[in-house]
Amino acid sequence: MSQTYQPKKRKRARAHGFLKRASTPGGAKTLLRRRRKGRAKISA
Numbered sequence: 001m002s003q004t005y006q007p008k009k010r011k012r013a014r015a016h017g018f019l020k021r022a023s024t025p026g027g028a029k030t031l032l033r034r035r036r037k038g039r040a041k042i043s044a
Helices: 009-016 018-022 025-037
Strands: none
Touching (some): 009 018, 018 025
């Protein structure tokens, strides 16, 4: 049986990356919250 998760860096970055987050109001809020919390990584 094969793995169900076949990771692809580009697809992950497009779906969950900084540009995608910053481009929507909700995503921008998410970045803000994560910055405020002091996250080392704020997006994928």
